[in-house]
Structure formats: structure tokens, C-alpha cells
Amino acid sequence: MDYARSGDTCLDAVLQGGIPSGSAVVLEGAPGTGKTTLAFQFLHYGAVQENEPGIYVTFEELPDQLYQDMGAFGWDLRELEKRNLLRVMCMSPKLFIEQISKAGGLVEHVIQEMRCRRLVVDTISLLRFEAEELGAYRKLFYSLRNALRKFGITALLLQETDSSEADRIPIENYVSDGVIRLSLKCHMENYRKRTLEVLKMRGSPILEGEHHYKITDRGIHVVPSLSSVQDKLQDIGQPVKTGFPKLDRLLFGGIPTGSSFLVDTNSKANYKYFIASIITEHLKAGFRVIAFINSLSTLEDMVTKYRLFGVDLIREVREGRFYIIEHYGRSYPADLQPSIIDVSHTDPQSFQQILKDRLGPVISESTANGDHWFAYYDLNSVFSQQGIDFVRRFYSEEMSIARSVGLTVVALCNFAEIRSDLASYLERSSNGVIRTWVDGGYQYMQLVKSPYSVISEPLIAVNIPEMPYMKLV
């Protein structure tokens, strides 16, 4: 099935893909719940990201205020109109009804002229006054529905909910293909919460339940509810904590077993404790670990760092639970040698062959016995030692091996140093992406992609004196 994506990845996750293309969906809510905002988010995203021109029909007098309000979300409607990707049509409900149901009418003309794919009516509540009685209104609504269907347009029909009519299901909800409800409810006495619920979506599965949403300065952002995504969690694998409660909550427990995460960083950002905490939690959960050691740190440094986390690294290495990938030909104590994988002075082919020969048999034997593995790749080292072109091939092969054996992967990579096509490839082939950067005196971290489409605001990473030595606020 084809979906029209909404402009919010989390709403698309709730809709399990987006709004089914060609359907007419009622978006209902009380005044101020964000109907107009979500409608323009949908049109703007379609126009800019999907090259799907859209029409916004309003029955209000053309308000300059509207352009200004939507501009505050970063959506330049006038510019889209200039590019023929958007048309704001301001007309009376009467004229709209006359024109939409008429072949060759004004609305049809504009739809064809701009190859319109998305349409919004703000609000259909006003159409009711055009019909003398309910039967006539029902007919009128059917003809609107049929006209949209004729053009295969995906439509959002905004509807005001009236609390005095809470018990009555409006006929629009029967006739339309779907219903999304925005509500503002009391929450724990003193608070109010905004919730979004999909009441109906023909021919498409949905994540049931009431989901929180926020109105941010980039538009509507839905936070899918925990209970509805937990079922899906089972498919991906049990989550393993990262050690950072805030991040673990966003990830519904932690990094799912068998998933791959990318940490986009740069040399100024201090991610050392971040990675050490993730690896420690995996060791505590019984995972066996493969980790790159970079040019700046020595085994002694690592031992000291992991001791802070209560891990005896030497013992882990000696007992074959912690493998180290060494790029720089440094020497290690003899009894650790079996767990050191020396890839210094290798060309790309032998690099991969060495990893395969050394780790392949161990991993397949132990996964057969029920062991789990965690790999930490420092792609920056691979870039510098094997070249950037190698990384794409290497990473996609590693990922397919990882998937086949259920290996969890966290890879470090400095996006600023690689081509944007490679960066977006790496991003696409990962289940999660965490960005870190330094600005002024602060270090930031942001979850920008995750298995359940939850993204976070930029979080500030502050150092703390106790484990895990860093806190996200």
C-alpha cells in the first residue's frame, strides 16, 4: 500500500506508514488543538519532500495571519505558492460545494492544472449549514468524498468537535476513510495533556491508543504511547539499557538486541563515557563484546576507564568475552593475545578476511549456544586506515552478517568528515542514530532516529562524579 507521509515520523509510526494514499480522513478536534497546524505540516511536507502539490481550502476570509502563523513553524507558504506546489483557496462553503461536485468546475480545474495530490478542507463543519436537513447533508458529503476519490487525492477534512455533542458520532466519520482525533484533556488535576487518537483507518493497521503530542516550533510532534509499541518490541529483540535513564525511556528500555545504532560525533564531543556505559551494560547483561580500540587510547587507558564502571577488562579479555580490534600494531601481553585481533598494515580485503577468520567460528559457535554479541565499531578508524570508499561496502557486509547472527551494533562515525551520500546511506541502514555535538560550552546529544520513530529534543550532556559519569538533561 502507498502512504502519504504526514510530516511527523512518529505520527507516521502510529499510522504504520502514513495516511493511505487516496483516502479522505477526518481530522477532528476542539478549537486550538492544532488542526490547521497539522494540516499545513501535511501539505508542506508533501510539497517539499514528496513533490506532491497540495490545495488548502479555507472558508475563512483569506487571513494574512495564517501565512504568518505557519511561517512561525518555518513553512513559507507564499514561496510554495510561487512554485505551484501549494494553492490556498479561499471561498464560501456554498461555492466550494457547487464547484467540487461539478465536472470541469473551478476546483477540478485547479486540481488538474497543478497536479494536486493532497487537499485540506478547513473546516467541513461549516458545510453543514449549506444543507437544509441531514439527508441532504449526507448526500453533499458523499459527493465531496466521491470527487476526491475520482482524482485519487489524499485529503484531510478538518472538523470542529463540539463538546455538547460528545455522544453523537457525526456522519462524516462514517463516510470518510479514517478519523484522527486531537484532544486536550485534564491530566493529574493541574495539567492538561494533548492526545491524538486514530479512531479509524480503512484498510490499514494502526497503533491503537491515545498518543501524546506536542506543538513545537517545527509543528506537531507525536510521542507514541508505550503500551502500543511494546508488542512490536518483541520482534526486534529485548532492549539492553544504555545506562542513561533518559535515553532508555526514549528507546522504550534501551538498545534492542540485534539492532544497529550509529553515533554521529566529532572529535570535540566527549563520547568516551557514553560508549563505555553502553558496553558495560551489555557486559552486565551477559553479552560478549567486540570493540575497536582507537589510536589515542591504549589498553591501559581502557582498563582504567572500565574499572570506573566496575568492569575488570583484563579478565574479560583473558576469558574471551571481550575482543579488541587493534589497528596500530601495538603489542599486548601474551595471555591476552587470543582476544586481540590485529588488523594493522592490512589492505581492505585482508582486513575483512582477518575479522571473518578470527570471529566467524567463535560467534557462530557461541550464538548456537544462546550467547549474544555486541560490536562497537569505530568507523573513523576504518576511514583513516582503509579509506572512505571501503566503508560503504564493509559496513553493508558487516550489517548483513550482524543481522544474520543477531549481533547488536553501535558504530561511531564523524558525519562531518564523510560525503553526505555516505552519511545518508549509513543513517538509512541503521535502526537508530544519535547525534552529538559541541556548541559553546555545552555538549549536546539528540536521538534523531530510533526503531519506534521516537526522536528527542537536543539534550545537554553534563559530567557527573558517579557512574555513568555523564547525565542527559
Ligand SMILES: Nc1ncnc2c1ncn2[C@@H]1O[C@H](COP(=O)(O)OP(=O)(O)OP(=O)(O)O)[C@@H](O)[C@H]1O
Ligand atoms: N511554537 C509553538 N509551541 C507551542 N504551541 C504553539 C506553538 N505555535 C502555536 N502553538 C499553539 O498551537 C495552537 C494553534 O493550533 P491551530 O491553529 O493549528 O489549531 P486549530 O485546531 O486549527 O484551531 P481552530 O479550531 O481555532 O482553528 C494554538 O493553541 C497555539 O497556542
Ligand SMILES: [Mg+2]
Ligand atoms: Mg484552525
